[in-house]
Amino acid sequence: MFKYVIKRLLIAIPMLLGIALLTFILMRLTPGNYFDALKLDPQISKETIAHYEKLYQLDKPMFVQFMYWVKNLLHFELGHSFHYNIPVSKIIGGRLFNTFVLSFASFFLTWCVAIPLGILAAVHRNKMIDQIIQFLSYICLSLPSFFLAMILLFWTSQSGALPLGGMYSPNFEDLNFLEKVVDILKHLAIPTIALSIGSIAALQRIMRGNMLEVLGQKYILTARSKGLSEKKVVYHHALKNAINPLITLLGYEFSSLLSGAALIEIICSWPGLGSLMLTAVRSKDIYLVMASMLMGGFLFILGNLLADIALAKVDPRIRYD
Amino acid sequence: MIKQKKYLNEFDIALRGFRKNRVAMLCVYTLLFLYFTAIFADFLSPYSYKNEDRNYSYSPATPVHFVDEGKLTWPYINGLELTYNEYHARIYQTDRSVKHSLKFLVKGDEYKLLGFIPTDVHFFGIEGEGRLYLLGADSRGRDLFSRLLYGGRVSLSIGLIGVLISFSIGLIIGGAAGFYGGKIDNLLMRLCEMVMMVPGFYLLLALRAAVPDDFNSVQVYFSIIVILSFIGWAGLARIIRGMCLSLRERDYVLAARTLGVSDFTIIVKHILPHTLSYSIFAIMLSIPGYILGEAALSLLALGIQDPFASWGNMLSDAMSIVRIKFAPWILWPAFFIFLTVICFNVIGNALRDALDPMLKSEGQN
Numbered sequence: 219m220f221k222y223v224i225k226r227l228l229i230a231i232p233m234l235l236g237i238a239l240l241t242f243i244l245m246r247l248t249p250g251n252y253f254d255a256l257k258l259d260p261q262i263s264k265e266t267i268a269h270y271e272k273l274y275q276l277d278k279p280m281f282v283q284f285m286y287w288v289k290n291l292l293h294f295e296l297g298h299s300f301h302y303n304i305p306v307s308k309i310i311g312g313r314l315f316n317t318f319v320l321s322f323a324s325f326f327l328t329w330c331v332a333i334p335l336g337i338l339a340a341v342h343r344n345k346m347i348d349q350i351i352q353f354l355s356y357i358c359l360s361l362p363s364f365f366l367a368m369i370l371l372f373w374t375s376q377s378g379a380l381p382l383g384g385m386y387s388p389n390f391e392d393l394n395f396l397e398k399v400v401d402i403l404k405h406l407a408i409p410t411i412a413l414s415i416g417s418i419a420a421l422q423r424i425m426r427g428n429m430l431e432v433l434g435q436k437y438i439l440t441a442r443s444k445g446l447s448e449k450k451v452v453y454h455h456a457l458k459n460a461i462n463p464l465i466t467l468l469g470y471e472f473s474s475l476l477s478g479a480a481l482i483e484i485i486c487s488w489p490g491l492g493s494l495m496l497t498a499v500r501s502k503d504i505y506l507v508m509a510s511m512l513m514g515g516f517l518f519i520l521g522n523l524l525a526d527i528a529l530a531k532v533d534p535r536i537r538y539d
Numbered sequence: 540m541i542k543q544k545k546y547l548n549e550f551d552i553a554l555r556g557f558r559k560n561r562v563a564m565l566c567v568y569t570l571l572f573l574y575f576t577a578i579f580a581d582f583l584s585p586y587s588y589k590n591e592d593r594n595y596s597y598s599p600a601t602p603v604h605f606v607d608e609g610k611l612t613w614p615y616i617n618g619l620e621l622t623y624n625e626y627h628a629r630i631y632q633t634d635r636s637v638k639h640s641l642k643f644l645v646k647g648d649e650y651k652l653l654g655f656i657p658t659d660v661h662f663f664g665i666e667g668e669g670r671l672y673l674l675g676a677d678s679r680g681r682d683l684f685s686r687l688l689y690g691g692r693v694s695l696s697i698g699l700i701g702v703l704i705s706f707s708i709g710l711i712i713g714g715a716a717g718f719y720g721g722k723i724d725n726l727l728m729r730l731c732e733m734v735m736m737v738p739g740f741y742l743l744l745a746l747r748a749a750v751p752d753d754f755n756s757v758q759v760y761f762s763i764i765v766i767l768s769f770i771g772w773a774g775l776a777r778i779i780r781g782m783c784l785s786l787r788e789r790d791y792v793l794a795a796r797t798l799g800v801s802d803f804t805i806i807v808k809h810i811l812p813h814t815l816s817y818s819i820f821a822i823m824l825s826i827p828g829y830i831l832g833e834a835a836l837s838l839l840a841l842g843i844q845d846p847f848a849s850w851g852n853m854l855s856d857a858m859s860i861v862r863i864k865f866a867p868w869i870l871w872p873a874f875f876i877f878l879t880v881i882c883f884n885v886i887g888n889a890l891r892d893a894l895d896p897m898l899k900s901e902g903q904n
Contacts, residue, residue, distance in 0.1 A: 236733050240745075247749040262724040360881035362831055364838060365854075365873040372863045382860070477738035481835050485858065492740065496839065499744045507745060 219530070223523065232521045234512055235288070241511045242284050245504045251276050252300040252502045274298060287505065296512075297505025306509045309494065314513055316385060317490035320483065321475045323406050324413040332418045333461070336425025340460075341452060343430060355419035361480055367412035367485045374408060381405050383487040391530065409486040413478055417471070424467070428460040435459075458532070465529045469522030476514055553816075563889030566882035577691035577697040578653075585664035585671050587648035594621060594669060597681035597866040598631055601672045603641060613803035615640040618669050639665040675868035678856060683868060686848040688877060693849035695879065696828055697764055701829040702822050705768035709775030710818070714806040716776065717783025728780065734773040742770055743832060747841050756847050763842055767832045771825060778821075779814050786810050798872060816894045823887030827880040834876055850876050872903035 253267050253276070266334025271277045276288045287297055296306040339348045340510035374380040381387060385405050393401060432438065433456055441451045485513045487493065491510055555890030557563060576583055599615040622630050645664040651657050665671045673684040716727040734742070746766040754762065786792065787810065795805050830850075836842035837851025838858065845852065850872035856862055857869050 222726060233729065233733050240733070244745050244749040248751050315672055356881060356884065358876055360827070361885050362834065362873065362876055362880070364835065365877065367872070368854075368857055368860075368873070372860050375860045375864070377706075471739055474737070477740040480738065480740040480744075481838075484839065493640065495741055495744055500747045502748070507748070511737055511741055511745060514741045515736040518736045518738070 219526070223527070226519075226523055226526075230516075234515050234519075237511055237515045238287070238291075238323055238508050239284065241508045242280075242287070242504070245502065245507055246280055250502065251504070255501075267276065274300070278478055288507070296509040299498075299502040299503055300505045301501045301506065306505050309490070309506070310509050313489060313491045313494045316488065317479060317483065317492065318517075319402075319475065320406065320409055320413070320490055321472070321479050322412045322490055324417070324475060324479070325472070327410055327414045328417045331414075332421035333425055335418070335422045337429055337452065337457065337460075339422065339426045340429035340433065348426075351422065355422050358415045358419035359423075361415060363412050363416055363480045366415055366484055367408065367482050370408045370412055371486065379518075380407050383408075385489050405488075409479075409488050412486070413475070415483050416478075417475070421464070421471075422441060424464065425460065428463055429456060432456045432460045462533050465525055466534065467525075468528070469518070469525035472525075473514075473518040473522030476517060540864065545796075546695070549816075553890075553893040557889055560889045560893070563886050564891075566885045569878065570882045570886070573691060573875075573882075574695055576688050577695050580685075580688035580692055581650040582652055582660070583662045584682070584688045585645075585647065585661055586682045586685045587650060588686050588689040588848045590648050590681060590685070591846075592680040595619070595670055595672070595832040596629065596678055597674050597862075598670070598672055598680060599866075600675045600868060601633075601670070601748060606637075615634050616665065616669070616671060637669065638795050639667060639669040639671070641671075642666060674871055675866065676861075677853070677869060678719065681846075683853075683871060686853060687850070687871060690848035690850045690853055690872060691875065693760065693843055693847070693878065694833060694851065697760075697767065697828075697833045698826040698829040698879075698883075701764045701767045701786075702826050703833075704764065705771035705825075706775060706818065706822060708768065709772040710779055710811055710814070711806075712772065713776035713779025714783050714811050714814075717780040718787050718802065718806050718810060720784070720787075724780070728777065731773040731776050734770065735777075740835070743767075744841075746770075747836060756844055762837060763833055764829075767829050770832070771828065775818075775821060775825075778817070779811075782814050782817065783810055786813055820887045820890040820894060821881050823890055826883045830876060830879060 224442065251271070253271060256262050257264075257267055268277075275283050278286070290297060294307070296310065298304075299306045299309060302309055335351055339351045342348045349511070371382060375382055381404055383405075385402060387393075387401050388407075390401060404451075438451060438456055441455045442448075446455075476491075478488065480495065482488070483490040483492040484496055491513060495507065495510040498510060545805065580581060581587065598619060600669070601619060603614050603616055605611060605614050607615070615638045618634040618639065620632045620634040622632060624630050630728050632778050642665060643663050645666055646659050647661040647664050649659045651724065670680070670682070672682055675683050677683055677686065712727055712731070716724040743766060746769060747763075750762045750766075765840075783806075792805060792809055800809075802841075833842055833849060834851030834854065837849050838855050840852070840855055843849040843852050852870070853872040854876075857873070862869060
């Protein structure tokens with residue numbers, strides 16, 4: 219298992235470098251750099267800009283620039299953010315954490331709601347309750363998350379029930395630990411709900427399908443014919459086998475979660491990686507963009523790896539040798 | 540005379556099953572209607588997408604009346620009077636003394652029907668001074684209804700063209716990887732994984748950064764399609780590859796090879812058609828992704844630029860909560876996005892159910 223994990227991580231390195239190179243080329247396809255906007259400012263002398271361009275190797279050819287970046291990467295430096303004027307690694311850590319908080323909250327909510335709903339729908343197949351769940355899931359699946367976020371923000375602006383955007387209240391520093399947690403949870407509510415509704419619907423449908431497939435198996439018939447209670451059949455025999463395939467999805471889910479989170483972050487002004495990425499792209503803060511992309515890719519690899527490990531833990535038939 | 544018995548192939552059977560699904564057929568008709576309104580947007584809309592009157596900024600809808608003083612009359616709308624309250628906020632009041640009757644085939648903004656017939660006749664509208672706002676106006680006093688029709692052109696076509704491009708790439712790359720296997724397969728699949736590894740939205744932003752600022756709106760439109768297709772092909776290529784890996788071992792492929800058919804012909808003519816049943820519903824289920832992708836980009840002012848309309852950039856107005864409060868009708872584009880997406884989802888799932896026997900026989904699951 220350990221060997222397998224190491225191997226997977228080693229394969230990931232060239233791919234991450236590939237992503238960085240791709241991002242770098244994309245950012246350099248259009249002419250100009252971050253300092254172009256500053257060149258228009260008469261208060262900043264040409265010498266100053268030339269000095270900075272030299273400092274960050276922006277005057278060198280493209281390939282040389284990239285190699286400088288790779289060299290820095292070997293020292294665990296992700297480059298310098300022009301916009302924030304501090305090393306990229308200092309900004310990205312906090313933002314990554316915020317995105318992680320949001321994604322995890324959404325993930326938690328999705329699984330806690332979707333799995334029971336899926337079971338409920340499968341057990342009551344084609345009955346009233348199943349049809350209601352399926353109807354609602356179609357609607358939720360098709361509801362754009364940004365629309366949902368807008369509506370929720372509007373609703374809360376009218377009712378004042380929840381804070382409007384951001385992650386902390388202005389008086390956050392004065393609160394004690396418990397109040398701080400409650401404050402963040404309050405801010406978390408809207409983006410999490412907006413992000414989760416669609417994935418709840420999707421996961422619910424998959425869970426229902428899996429459950430129905432498992433319930434049609436022969437060993438379920440055996441379990442029933444030996445007189446087990448329906449509860450025991452569903453929760454003891456069927457559930458585990460129905461959930462296993464979902465774990466593989468988990469890794470991919472995580473990547474799409476990050477992607478969806480980006481837009482919601484921007485709309486709800488949640489200070490995460492997605493909103494950072496948008497400002498970075500807009501201001502051509504090239505190393506910040508590359509680092510954000512790398513982190514996105516890294517989280518994806520991590521998510522997939524964790525999913526594979528989790529699958530091996532719960533399903534004894536799977537071995538990585 | 541001997542009656543010829545008509546044989547139904549698998550597709551006919553699947554189609555028959557699909558037709559029985561009433562909800563799905565309703566969605567098909569809804570979509571056809573939406574595409575129809577998009578194609579004839581310039582004829583069906585009372586105003587052009589850039590016909591603005593800033594005196595009517597965020598004007599509410601002007602309801603069409605059918606009854607006047609208790610009697611049924613030809614449909615008409617009342618005029619609007621603009622006043623300001625003590626905070627200088629705009630207040631629109633209905634002016635009952637002014638009546639504009641609704642007319643069909645009225646002259647209005649000039650346009651080219653279907654792109655080549657120059658005309659200025661609109662399906663309906665009003666003549667004279669007043670403005671007809673079926674659903675209200677946007678910030679510049681442009682008719683929301685007209686812009687919705689025009690916006691449909693962008694939003695609805697991006698899905699179709701985008702899916703065509705990314706499916707062509709996905710089929711070819713997936714087919715080649717599955718057919719050749721070995722090193723080519725390895726290389727192509729690593730490429731796929733690289734694209735899939737980055738969260739889609741991040742890649743979308745990075746790709747958008749590569750589009751020059753001086754592109755005109757048509758060029759931006761096509762670059763958005765290319766960008767969206769670039770993100771979409773990888774997932775499909777992987778699945779097609781998996782199917783091709785098993786298909787290439789079939790006897791008829793061996794037969795074709797023995798006859799000396801070229802690799803390209805084998806892939807395109809003998810292998811890819813067998814992935815068709817999967818592709819059909821996968822196409823339907825992936826179109827919403829393109830529509831939402833365009834909407835997301837335009838929402839952040841990175842997509843279709845004003846004055847051109849798309850459902851996404853019309854919604855960017857709604858990013859401010861205050862505007863939703865005073866002009867809730869700016870959320871209409873979101874409803875149309877929702878309607879389109881749900882239609883594609885329902886059709887896609889219905890197709891999957893109808894094609895299920897074929898999918899099973901072609902060796903998936």
